[in-house]
Amino acid sequence: MRVSGVALSSVLLSALLGAGAGLWPALERRLPEPTAVTLSGRTPPRDRALSTWLAQRAEREAETEIRVTHPDGALVAARSDLGVSLDTEAALGVLARPRATTSVLTRLRVWLGGAAPEPVDLPMTYRLDAARAASWLAQLAPALRLDPVDARLDLSGHERVEARSGRELDLGASLSKLAALGGADEVALVFTEVAPRVPTSALAEVDPSIVLSEYETDFAKRGGPRVKNIARAAQLLDGALLAPGEVWSFNRTVGPRTLERGFVDAPVIVADELEPGVGGGVCQVATTLFAAGVMGGLDVVKRRSHSRPSGYAPLGLDATVIDGEVDLQLRNPYRVPIIVHAFLPVPTRVRVEMLGAGAPGKVEHTYSVTKSEDFFRRVDRRPELLPDQVKRHQKGIPGYDVLSTVRTRFVDGSERVRHYASTYYPVPEIYWVGAAVDPAALPALPERATHMELQGEPVTPAGYSP
Numbered sequence: 375m376r377v378s379g380v381a382l383s384s385v386l387l388s389a390l391l392g393a394g395a396g397l398w399p400a401l402e403r404r405l406p407e408p409t410a411v412t413l414s415g416r417t418p419p420r421d422r423a424l425s426t427w428l429a430q431r432a433e434r435e436a437e438t439e440i441r442v443t444h445p446d447g448a449l450v451a452a453r454s455d456l457g458v459s460l461d462t463e464a465a466l467g468v469l470a471r472p473r474a475t476t477s478v479l480t481r482l483r484v485w486l487g488g489a490a491p492e493p494v495d496l497p498m499t500y501r502l503d504a505a506r507a508a509s510w511l512a513q514l515a516p517a518l519r520l521d522p523v524d525a526r527l528d529l530s531g532h533e534r535v536e537a538r539s540g541r542e543l544d545l546g547a548s549l550s551k552l553a554a555l556g557g558a559d560e561v562a563l564v565f566t567e568v569a570p571r572v573p574t575s576a577l578a579e580v581d582p583s584i585v586l587s588e589y590e591t592d593f594a595k596r597g598g599p600r601v602k603n604i605a606r607a608a609q610l611l612d613g614a615l616l617a618p619g620e621v622w623s624f625n626r627t628v629g630p631r632t633l634e635r636g637f638v639d640a641p642v643i644v645a646d647e648l649e650p651g652v653g654g655g656v657c658q659v660a661t662t663l664f665a666a667g668v669m670g671g672l673d674v675v676k677r678r679s680h681s682r683p684s685g686y687a688p689l690g691l692d693a694t695v696i697d698g699e700v701d702l703q704l705r706n707p708y709r710v711p712i713i714v715h716a717f718l719p720v721p722t723r724v725r726v727e728m729l730g731a732g733a734p735g736k737v738e739h740t741y742s743v744t745k746s747e748d749f750f751r752r753v754d755r756r757p758e759l760l761p762d763q764v765k766r767h768q769k770g771i772p773g774y775d776v777l778s779t780v781r782t783r784f785v786d787g788s789e790r791v792r793h794y795a796s797t798y799y800p801v802p803e804i805y806w807v808g809a810a811v812d813p814a815a816l817p818a819l820p821e822r823a824t825h826m827e828l829q830g831e832p833v834t835p836a837g838y839s840p
Contacts (some may be wrong), residue, residue: 393781428599432460441560444518445541457507458555461499492735502553505515507619508545513564515543518563522781529613529729532583540568578615578732580711587670587728587737591686593655593663593721600655604635604724607659608716611726615713616706616768621675622658624695631656631697657694658686659716659724660702664693666726667704668780670712676703681798682771690741690778690796741796749800751826753813753833761810770803773823 436454442817453459489667522540527533547564555561593604610628631637631653640654657680664677665687677693678700684692706712708731715727749770760764776796783789803823813826813833826833 375753396666407433428442428462435460435475438559440555443560443562445565446518451510455510456552456555456561457503457505457510458500458552459503460499478595484765499515501557502549504549507552508837511543511545512546515545518543518565519754520568522568522570524570525577526572527577527580527582527613527713529582529713529727530590530717532585534577534582534730535574537570537572537574539570540564542568548603550739551797553625567581578711578713580615580713582713582715582729584730585727586712586731587666589662589666589669590657590719590723590725591665592723593658593686596685596769597722599638601721602636602638603631603640603653603655604658605718607656608718608724609660611663611714611716613715615711617711618706618709621703621705624663628656648693658684658693659726660695661687662700662724662726663714663716664669664704665691666728669737670728670731671707671734671737671782672712672728673707673793675705675778676701677794679798681799683774683798688739688741689774689776690794691739691742691797692796735782738781739778739785740781741776741778743774744777747800748822748824749773749802750824751803751805751819753807753816753826753828755809755828756810759806759808763808764808764811764816767806768801768804770820770823771801774798790808
């Protein structure tokens, strides 16, 4: 009768057990340990030094790719670039550490041909080169940073821009993640939130997509230094907010017109003549704003017309301002805020838009001249001119009393009519002449000119008969 290996082992075991306890220690010393040891799933070799095997494995591990994830996706980096490496010294220590042996009975069964136990897998340990990892993260951080978006009103685009938080790499927390990476092939970087400086809640409750009114004036024929002052005043005016019911001031918003604040010398009207002055041209911005306000149905609290008709706006739609003296004030009659968008759409035009409220209806401005006044010619002798030199310094303009009518036709069919007055004084025609020029020999008086004066005394021009 044949006896199987397993049956024979059982019979032999029984015999050994019956032989007494004295044989047991001898078996424990002589029977080999059948339990294999692996290091992170890999069996150490028997044919070469363990340290050499670990060093080779460390080299291979250094080139393995790690998937580094972030909110926008992922990138791949070598383990060595991340500063993570196999700790060979710790691995040797783990393998050399005494372990609990398998029981004598199990070793005997394996020696007699039984199945060996499952291998004992020891963990591979890793170390982090913190300086190398920090350097890699610092180089990566700017590309992964997302700047926050401050809430703002995009007046050019007529829209509200909502606030949005940003993010930046948390170097300390990300280093901790790399330190705990071990043998894994993926790591998620850690980020912290960067809050916007201006939250959406700080935006005025204004809807810039709604255009209440708009007006535009041209200064192509009156450029020079005025252009800088127009652009600067528009810049300071842009974004001004008129709260519901608020009486708003042009001078308070634009502020002093000084060289230190970006204004320059340009012609201004002094008495009845143009002279250089800081801020010349700002009145054109005030006029454009006033006209937009009238067309938007705003209440006019304080306004003064120019002393002479302007060449860039109809009679009655202009407004003059003098720093610290003459102001333009408007009141917002609507239940919602209104924001002013002032800008130069092209280099020779200034535009003002009133945003945030729906137009109440169709607004129309008309005017009538209630009184007109003639002008005269003034002749001034100028020592800087040649004796026979003649220069026409200023064109004469009649004066006008004007009554403006603003008619609003509401969508429900009703109407509202408002009136206001403007006064434009006559502007003398001015000739500058040299010492030898006879004023009577100057060209004939233009239409609407009543007479000619030289140093306050009437002069009869050539060919003139009263």
